[in-house]
Amino acid sequence: MSPDSMWSIGELAERAGVTVKTVRFYSDRGLLPEGVRSTGGHRRYGPEALDRLHLIRSLRTLDLPVPEVGRVLDEEDTLEDVVARQLRQVGSRLAALRWQEAALRLLRDCPPEERAERLRLIGAVSVPPSTAALARFWRRWLPPRLPARLVSSIVEHAVPQLPEGPTPVQVLAFTRLHAFVTAPCPGPDNGRPAAHRPDGGRPAVLYDGLTEAYALASPLLRAERPPHGGEALDCFVSAYARSRGARDTPAFRRALSGVLAADPRIDHYWKLTGEIIGPSEPTPGTIHDWLCAALDDQLARQAG
Template sequence: MPPDGTLSIGELAEQAKTTVKTVRFYSDQGLLPEALRSTGGHRRYGPEAPARLRMIRAMRSLGVPVPEIGRFLDRGDSLEAVVARQLDRLGDELAALRWREAAMRALQEGAPEQLAERLELIGAIGAPPNTSALAHYWRRLLPAGLSARLRNSVTERAVPQPPTDPTPDQVFAFARLHALTTSATDHCLASHRPATVAHPDLLYDGLHEAFQLADAAQQTDRPFSLSEALDCYVAAHARAFDTRDSPAFRRALAIHLAAADHPALSRYWQLAGELTPGLTLGGADLWLREALTASSTAG
């Protein structure tokens, strides 16, 4: 070692128990700065270089990307921050692998004559998939006069999140849901959009409360809770139509809602139910409509 304490590229490689090629690569990437160049133009590295190179190699062995290592070494990022970001990245990669495995099993489990159709459906979604197409569907479906607050709230509740560890059936359900929402034309949406009401915010605020009560009623299995949810459900519709709750209104509402039911939305909620633990919005609405019909008939 010369008096200035610097190391040649070969000496650094030997001390770090690696190859000259590796030292040159990290040097070219800017992770291993040179202290100076010799009179012959050869690279020289400072005495801190072996420890720095060992740190680089340790982080690379764990899959930390070169830019992340650079942020840690030269830009003041803490090691804890680097580890946290790497764990997030690994979580995303594992989620993608779980979806790909389940997707392959969904293809494997189908009948041979279904393979091409399933491949086209499943191939149209990512791994893991995002829900932007489903959210776009709901933003187009909801009434134009609905406030942004309620539009976002309904959309968030109506769009099922992809399971982190899906079964093959769930992958196929999400693929079908994606196909249903992306194929919905404006004409198709108009045919199963909820009826226009004078006060959409009053309706959807009331429905939100009714669905929460219905969810609680199902979990506790208390008939009184269902009755309370039904009263709230009917009151929301009555306010939206500028009328009041009455036996006659309930009978008319039951007929109106049954006529407005659309196969595409029923299919949406069926598929969403395969992805969502608990009661979906569509499931709550169906439960309350059935309770309304039963109470109207009994009355």
């Protein structure tokens, strides 16, 4: 096509339903190459420019950044990959907005004397919130030299995920939980149970067994069954016995009950976790308490 038979920048803008400024913007950024220049040095565009301009506008309607649009047009990246990245970014923004809404409601509805403290808690958490501090807490708290797959499994079950649409109560619980795990742990053992000490046996064997015992007990808690003996309790006790190279005997069970009763506890962590995930889903902490109660109940029945 000769320059005189092609469209001027104004004609292209009119056909596309946009302003001349818009066409010039995309042209200057290399998204809309001009066909040729007229004898007077003016830009001229062919029909293919109209199709390309429509595609650019469609991609920009999805709020894709100009560089991302350019990569799609130049086939440096697929539309599927660009859309997937954009979806992740939109999801992150939505999560941040939902968190901010719930946090604002929390501040609006709380008593005035509590507002400063709650604002401090909220300000210490990133937006959208991250559970990285909770994961670090567990990786520090667990005994050293546990297998990586076991550590990952424990962290996955112990770290609660904030719901997509959190309530003000869940926001408050999460910020308090974040403050708890980032505060210094009191005491020489940093709140660790006896099983974490050098003479505590083989922690990897213990935690493998506890994972199985918790899985067996979890449905019982969901069904609101009272603590009682059975497969879950036997698995629980066996985990401690095997980790110490001992036999599961009545004497061992009595001694274990005393050890567990004297162990440091992180009840505050599990209480806040329960407020985040809701009462219908048992936490590892509530499962552990249920199994300890089942052991004590069994010993009491045998003594009676």
